[in-house]
């Protein structure tokens with residue numbers, strides 16, 4: 001156990017140091033939506049995805065490939081190491097781990113959906129395109145502080161050179177890295193970082209939303225709070241406020257808000273069986289409260305959906321908010 | 333025989349960051365609430381670290397690296413121990429202090 005852990009953490013750190021990401025994601029495709037929307041590069045306020053939603057299908061694909069190929073309990077993690085190693089050396093990692101278009105499209109749609117929601121709320125912002133760097137969350141969680149410190153400097157330099165003062169994030173892990181972790185490594189750190197959920201909640205959704213506008217929605221959703229949003233960043237009220245404004249009835253599971261129960265995702269790479277057990281327990285809690293679950297983190301989305309095996313619907317909050325928006329634009 | 337390594341807490345872990353397992357009063361609330369329920373996370377782990385039981389910490393490498401960093405424990409800790417940051421620092425310590433072979 002000791003050797004693979006060191007090996008893998010080292011490889012992830014190498015990738016972050018050399019490539020600015022733990023896994024290489026095709027940047028052109030991952031930023032295509034912003035080009036289509038004509039978002040300017042940089043500016044006072046930027047939308048920062050940290051490539052988190054875009055990376056998750058690749059991580060998931062790697063895990064599944066390894067589960068099929070490797071017999072050892074460390075199979076998935078060793079596979080990640082091997083593939084990450086190839087990536088560092090410039091070989092064709094993407095061909096190995098490329099998720100199918102259907103697997104990618106849902107996750108790639110989230111940044112575009114969030115951008116549209118912000119535009120509709122009257123927020124003026126730009127985007128960093130190839131400078132929208134992964135936050136280093138996985139490397140930080142593994143304890144590789146020196147690598148993350150250097151990466152934080154790099155991200156701060158990118159923000160400064162693009163004249164950014166306000167950063168809008170779309171997932172909890174990027175939010176906590178840029179808001180709570182980077183200031184420990186970069187001084188002065190004069191960037192205001194907020195999740196799009198906080199920004200939208202402050203502005204409020206326009207009146208007139210109706211329940212059930214999202215395709216196939218019953219109009220009732222069970223909220224699964226992300227541990228990082230709820231306990232690290234105190235983001236609890238904003239998603240509830242937005243879902244309610246969108247006309248949805250919000251149901252609370254047994255463990256909610258600051259007492260939320262983990263999706264198991266952080267253990268997925270090293271200990272998939274433990275991750276699956278935690279996720280299954282959470283799915284039972286969610287199922288007891290309703291038939292549709294709303295998540296606000298790509299890792300929660302992937303892990304809970306996998307554990308649910310179709311027993312409950314699991315969707316990202318941006319999909320629900322977009323559904324509500326589409327309805328308000330329709331003539332009444 | 334259990335060997336205590338006082339330097340684990342002093343120069344080694346404290347040098348890495350705000351390590352505060354010493355504030356733990358051993359109530360067990362954290363372990364009762366931990367979704368992993370490994371019997372090691374997090375109360376026993378905090379004890380091992382606070383007592384400087386370096387070998388025990390090494391033996392619990394799987395527990396240290398399987399922690400979800402979900403903060404369920406920390407949210408309910410009556411002593412306000414920064415359990416997840418301690419776990420993260422233990423990961424760092426394990427990575428930077430591989431077992432020495434005799």
Ligand code: SF4
Pocket residue numbers: 355356357358359360361362363374375378405408409410411412413415
């Ligand atoms: S809840 Fe806090 S004080 Fe109680 S055993 Fe856990 S770390 Fe120690």
Ligand code: SF4
Pocket residue numbers: 362365366367368373374398399400401402403404405406415416
């Ligand atoms: S942070 Fe780790 S030790 Fe604490 S409750 Fe979560 S999994 Fe258990």
